[in-house]
Amino acid sequence: MKDLMENWQRFLVESSLSRLYKHMVEHDSAILSAFRNEFTREENYARNRELKATLLDWGFGVTKVVGSYIENFQTPKAMEVSEQSFFVSNREDDPQFTEVIGELGEEYNQDSVLIIPLGAEDAYLLGTSSKGEYPMYGAQESVGSLKMGEEAEFMSKVSDRPITFSESLETYEGLSRNSKWAVKKIVERIKREKAAKNPPKS
16 A cells, blocks of 8 residues: 555656657546456456446546455565456536446445545545445545556556546547447336336335
8 A cells, every 4th residue: 555655757768659648637537346356257347337427428538457465475476466447527517426336336235335536636545335444435545646557556557557547538528329229228127127126106
């Protein structure tokens, strides 16, 4: 965690990251995933497709990143464990953004989600699991300032470059007609499944 608690501005030395930084400065943002160890690779990618469709349906900007954790960090046995995650921009400044991201983290059984408040001055992990201890459910654990451009124990990567995100966000409006149709159908199915699990009380 120590390496995550240094200067946010560091990554600006890589010009390709400046657009991502611009999103962070202008809007709240977050990083989350639907991946869980107990699911197969195929199941995790299916869960992430559902999560992405839901995020796009909310009107958020989304781009893929790789969330990484290095087991046995800085030892000869160091091994990187990765999962596909999403950088999410609250581009329309929805006041429910943090609440929605937290609820999605809980729905997809994540221990926590990373919230990056507007201005990118500080970031924190928001506990989203009732079984979680670090951080506890609903608690905020500051991760301070993120160091960009070099490896750390906890990081996000694209194309093997630490904290290097796609320069453009994917949005619902930018999808093709068929992709918009698919997103709507996925979201409709998710809503039907939720309604079936939680029928209205008479």
